[in-house]
Amino acid sequence: MNLFSRSIRELHQMLVDHEISSVELTESVLGQIDAVGRQTHAYLAVTRDLALRQARDADDRIREGARVRPLTGIPIAIKDVLCVEDVPATAGSKILDGFIPPYNATVVERLAKEGAVFLGKTNCDEFAMGSSNENSGYRPVHNPWDLDRVPGGSSGGSAAAVASGEAIAALGSDTGGSIRQPAALTGTVGMKPTYGRVSRYGLIAFASSLDQVGPITRDVADCAILLQAIAGADARDSTSSPHPVPDYLDGLETGVHGMRIGVPKEYFVKGMEPAVEQAVRGALEVYQRLGATIEEVSLPHSDVALPAYYIIAPAEASSNLARYDGARYGVQAGGGHNVIEEYELTRQQGFGAEVKRRIMLGTYALSSGYYDAFYLKAQKVRTLIIEDFQRAFEKVDALLGATSPTVAFPLGAKTQDPVAMYLNDIITIPANLGNVCGISVPCGLADGLPIGLQIIAPGFREEVALRVARAFEAATDFNRARSALIGTAA
Amino acid sequence: MPENEPELSSDEVRHVARLARLGITPEEVTRFRDQLRNILHAIEALNRADTSRVPATAHPLQERNVMRDDIRAPSLSVEAALRNAPSVEDGYFKVKAIQE
Numbered sequence: 001m002n003l004f005s006r007s008i009r010e011l012h013q014m015l016v017d018h019e020i021s022s023v024e025l026t027e028s029v030l031g032q033i034d035a036v037g038r039q040t041h042a043y044l045a046v047t048r049d050l051a052l053r054q055a056r057d058a059d060d061r062i063r064e065g066a067r068v069r070p071l072t073g074i075p076i077a078i079k080d081v082l083c084v085e086d087v088p089a090t091a092g093s094k095i096l097d098g099f100i101p102p103y104n105a106t107v108v109e110r111l112a113k114e115g116a117v118f119l120g121k122t123n124c125d126e127f128a129m130g131s132s133n134e135n136s137g138y139r140p141v142h143n144p145w146d147l148d149r150v151p152g153g154s155s156g157g158s159a160a161a162v163a164s165g166e167a168i169a170a171l172g173s174d175t176g177g178s179i180r181q182p183a184a185l186t187g188t189v190g191m192k193p194t195y196g197r198v199s200r201y202g203l204i205a206f207a208s209s210l211d212q213v214g215p216i217t218r219d220v221a222d223c224a225i226l227l228q229a230i231a232g233a234d235a236r237d238s239t240s241s242p243h244p245v246p247d248y249l250d251g252l253e254t255g256v257h258g259m260r261i262g263v264p265k266e267y268f269v270k271g272m273e274p275a276v277e278q279a280v281r282g283a284l285e286v287y288q289r290l291g292a293t294i295e296e297v298s299l300p301h302s303d304v305a306l307p308a309y310y311i312i313a314p315a316e317a318s319s320n321l322a323r324y325d326g327a328r329y330g331v332q333a334g335g336g337h338n339v340i341e342e343y344e345l346t347r348q349q350g351f352g353a354e355v356k357r358r359i360m361l362g363t364y365a366l367s368s369g370y371y372d373a374f375y376l377k378a379q380k381v382r383t384l385i386i387e388d389f390q391r392a393f394e395k396v397d398a399l400l401g402a403t404s405p406t407v408a409f410p411l412g413a414k415t416q417d418p419v420a421m422y423l424n425d426i427i428t429i430p431a432n433l434g435n436v437c438g439i440s441v442p443c444g445l446a447d448g449l450p451i452g453l454q455i456i457a458p459g460f461r462e463e464v465a466l467r468v469a470r471a472f473e474a475a476t477d478f479n480r481a482r483s484a485l486i487g488t489a490a
Numbered sequence: 491m492p493e494n495e496p497e498l499s500s501d502e503v504r505h506v507a508r509l510a511r512l513g514i515t516p517e518e519v520t521r522f523r524d525q526l527r528n529i530l531h532a533i534e535a536l537n538r539a540d541t542s543r544v545p546a547t548a549h550p551l552q553e554r555n556v557m558r559d560d561i562r563a564p565s566l567s568v569e570a571a572l573r574n575a576p577s578v579e580d581g582y583f584k585v586k587a588i589q590e
Contacts, residue, residue, distance in 0.1 A: 348513030
């Protein structure tokens with residue numbers, strides 16, 4: 001089996017047993033990027049020299065036997081919305097073409113301290129706005145399972161890299177489903193931690209009350225390992241939580257016997273593909289067999305989560321994206337007669353269509369005369385969604401549903417219809433608005449395309465989501481399926 | 491959402507674009523107007539929710555101030571902060587005239 005298709009845990013063991021070196025491992029992954037990168041376009045930039053330098057450092061650490069951590073020497077991909085010092089960051093936008101961050105995101109710094117190896121920056125929808133990666137200002141990402149289909153978004157590059165063997169694991173960011181949905185569409189494991197669990201310092205902001213950084217990995221244990229490395233309070237992000245970080249591997253194998261699992265009836269949405277519904281119903285049977293109690297629950301405001309999100313997220317985005325003025329960093333259009341014209345030209349040329357749509361939608365919702373009807377109303381609906389989850393979690397330990405109502409769709413299928421594109425996130429958005437955490441794990445294939453099972457746990461109970469996900473993974477073999485590009489070696 | 495509100499007009503699209511400092515072509519005005527109308531129409535579903543008894547959630551975390559000791563520490567150097575700027579003079583960002 002190729003090194004590039006193995007898990008963090010397996011590779012860590014091989015590294016500490018001196019069976020392989022991190023340089024060998026990193027070269028194996030870089031080789032796979034060379035072999036298939038032109039088919040997936042998972043990366044916007046590959047940091048080969050940095051990766052090999054970090055791999056040599058990791059090998060030194062392992063040789064000395066000191067400071068060896070679970071991620072030491074493991075090649076990881078970083079979504080291009082996260083700043084890595086001296087490595088270009090674009091957030092998938094032309095407006096940031098050539099921008100070189102002068103500092104590291106906290107999550108990046110934490111991975112560097114662990115001795116992880118940075119392979120490069122992964123492609124994504126522009127400013128993380130999208131569900132298919134077709135909003136990348138550079139080029140769309142192709143799904144490793146079927147190159148004519150989207151990998152999901154916005155962390156589609158990170159998900160495609162893990163699914164194609166172009167990374168062992170990756171970081172993504174999730175504002176309305178941007179980790180879980182691409183994980184579902186690429187047969188990988190992806191987790192959105194609770195808001196505040198992971199520092200946002202150095203994350204290029206989309207919607208500041210919703211954004212969270214999280215892992216995309218090959219299996220649940222790897223997800224726990226990567227989350228462990230990035231979770232915890234950060235003095236540089238006052239919205240990061242002081243809530244203690246548990247040991248996420250501890251109790252991972254405890255199983256679900258005696259647990260109460262709720263199935264929100266609203267999550268079987270209109271337009272859900274029959275194969276997806278069938279796979280989720282199959283998963284319920286698995287949990288029942290494992291000794292969990294399954295009960296139907298109701299999250300009555302699920303139907304207004306999507307509209308509330310499409311007010312709150314664009315409103316916050318319109319404010320966050322006001323900083324792109326071409327004066328301090330990024331591309332400047334030139335040719336304006338005064339500073340205002342210069343801003344307008346820079347932003348007209350630098351932003352893509354979806355980003356412009358959301359800036360205008362958000363500006364409109366916040367503008368005089370509409371604030372109460374749109375923004376305030378949406379924030380109140382957010383309260384209702386939070387209460388829905390609180391009531392449900394009085395009765396059950398975790399919630400279960402599909403991650404995405406469909407499997408990966410063909411490139412171009414939804415680009416002309418923004419509303420149809422937004423519906424991709426209909427079952428992932430509530431977790432962002434509701435301050436809870438969620439994970440997507442593979443739960444089957446439909447005509448050779450992966451289906452994702454979403455497990456939602458209460459806020460700051462990531463260990464519950466991981467444990468429920470792991471029980472399913474251990475009891476089934478859905479996780480063993482691999483994309484055509486990575487081979488069937490597993 | 492305001493009930494019986496007339497549909498988003500081209501003028502409103504131009505106004506919003508101006509507020510957002512977003513240059514916009516006449517073709518874009520029409521296209522964005524139609525797309526935003528569709529999106530706003532989908533968002534009207536918000537009116538279905540009875541929010542009369544709940545406060546707004548402005549932020550997921552409890553409202554509280556996060557304080558730290560006021561200790562001097564190194565920050566980004568002027569050179570590093572200006573490194574990405576298209577135009578710089580005497581340690582400042584240089585922009586076009588605000589008033590002509």
